[in-house]
């Protein structure tokens with residue numbers, strides 16, 4: 001579920017980036033009336049007996065235990081702000097599933113109910129063909145909303161990490177990009193905006209991989225290896241921050257590094273904010289590095305200008321009251337004057353223009369790839385390419 005607002009930066013290790021997340025205020029209205037899973041949890045004795053949650057409201061479990069009489073807990077697949085995801089064996093359907101066990105805290109329970117609504121809309125409209133994770137069912141167990149999902153493989157972020165941030169080959173990035181844009185186009189057609197697209201929320205469908213020799217050798221001349229997924233199929237997860245058409249568009253959304261300029265400037269946001277995130281993700285997949293490694297607004301805007309050119313004047317002039325301080329006389333970015341440190345100035349200066357960056361990492365297709373990226377990373381949201389337009393770009397075809 002989205003906990004948009006992560007501010008993890010250069011100073012912190014990459015592995016810490018999943019953890020440092022500021023929680024969005026999720027006190028939005030949502031039904032408290034939760035359904036019970038068939039009769040299972042309600043009528044049969046729960047096994048194991050009831051235990052106290054931990055102090056953060058997480059469900060406490062041991063591997064191998066039953067989770068309701070129907071499921072057996074096999075492993076912990078992930079943990080987010082909103083709960084833990086457990087790999088379980090479903091005795092009834094005789095299959096592996098992933099169960100998100102949401103923390104027993106009201107605001108997370110309410111957010112989970114919104115995520116269930118979104119998952120149901122996505123599933124109803126598409127009957128299992130979409131590139132969005134499929135919800136199988138949900139239930140309320142000892143005050144924890146539990147969402148049962150089809151089990152998927154690791155996230156693109158975990159895959160990159162496992163490869164020590166060695167980039168994916170461009171042909172694989174093309175495959176990921178096409179599928180990602182298909183899922184975003186599908187959501188936008190349904191008037192839904194994901195608002196928290198990032199490599200952590202894109203999962204490979206299969207866990208199978210191949211180990212291939214890498215060209216780099218270390219000082220002892222030992223051969224290095226890298227992993228490649230056997231299949232490029234991916235699906236989107238985490239619809240806890242998804243916005244409906246009629247929702248307020250002034251809040252801060254999206255994990256910091258994937259956040260569009262209109263959000264930072266307080267201009268309000270809409271469908272284009274997802275396309276900006278897709279642009280940041282594709283650069284990261286082909287370079288192995290986050291494009292905007294920052295956790296601060298002014299530095300973030302300076303990085304955007306360095307990579308993509310100056311912010312349009314009409315955006316600067318409409319900046320919200322809290323964002324005008326980033327500009328001198330309402331005309332140009334207060335940079336480097338407003339930088340908080342020399343290190344920050346250096347971090348901005350070492351960034352390349354987008355086209356140069358892409359040519360460094362991508363051999364063939366660099367020209368068409370950077371053209372697509374320039375469309376996705378257009379600073380002005382009204383001129384940014386839409387998901388449907390991006391899907392017919394030559395790079396993807």
Ligand SMILES: Nc1ncnc2c1ncn2[C@@H]1O[C@H](COP(=O)(O)OP(=O)(O)OP(=O)(O)O)[C@@H](O)[C@H]1O
Nearest residue numbers: 001002003078080081082083085098149151152238
């Ligand atoms: N269907 C699934 N199959 C396999 N693993 C999954 C599945 N769903 C989630 N996970 C794993 O669990 C992690 C947390 O899931 P998710 O992002 O939905 O939870 P969250 O609490 O909303 O997290 P966040 O704090 O990032 O918003 C994912 O990063 C992923 O590693």
